């Protein structure tokens with residue numbers, strides 16, 4: 001069962017919900033946890049320490065052999081991503097813009113272009129207390145976020161329970177993150193800004209035909225717009241986590257609140273039971 005935890009924007013408490021859900025589940029059974037926010041991975045801060053292993057992530061980029069190149073300009077013409085510029089005696093490559101599509105390599109009339117690997121990030125993995133954890137780190141200056149996310153997802157286990165923490169927003173990185181999930185847990189807050197970004201995320205899930213449930217974080221009675229929207233869209237609200245200074249204090253100290261405020265274990269037990277019921281397993 002693969003559950004992706006997502007939100008339309010940052011700052012809703014998505015990672016807090018994901019890590020507390022994982023930690024609570026791991027007190028009963030093994031769980032895999034993938035942090036897919038490769039631009040700013042921070043789920044590990046709330047997890048117990050482990051021994052880390054690193055796997056480099058690369059992408060293929062073109063390399064021009066100048067003794068074969070006629071500087072005809074065709075490679076730059078066919079590159080849909082403007083990653084190549086052909087000058088009189090030089091072919092400039094902007095590697096961050098290259099999407100490794102291979103068009104320039106296949107269409108070069110003199111077979112002057114070869115592929116070489118460029119490191120764009122790293123996947124790190126560790127095991128701790130019933131949790132198998134992976135996250136990705138995109139190298140500074142790189143923009144190939146979906147590629148590093150895909151590299152983390154290559155470690156998706158074939159069975160058991162996997163929780164994935166998606167990056168914030170509704171960009172192509174989020175689309176790559178939710179791909180292949182069985183269910184999306186939407187984490188939102190009851191503010192007008194939260195609602196606006198939530199609407200975009202729900203539109204995306206509708207396009208992808210991915211079933212969803214919602215957690216309202218920093219819940220306050222009387223702020224009903226998010227609940228009304230959820231009802232209108234037929235998305236069940238599975239948990240309401242109140243605005244609680246003790247949760248904020250735990251967060252600021254990097255402590256998971258489900259381990260420090262025992263009354264929330266029942267909230268996450270109930271949340272998981274509802275998810276299992278909705279996924280139908």
Ligand code: SF4
Pocket residue numbers: 064068069070071072073074075076086091107108109110111112113
């Ligand atoms: S298409 Fe091939 S020959 Fe033409 S400029 Fe590019 S690398 Fe050189």
Ligand code: SF4
Pocket residue numbers: 061062078079080081082083084097098099100101102103104105
């Ligand atoms: S591999 Fe594709 S994206 Fe990269 S430079 Fe060649 S044509 Fe452009």
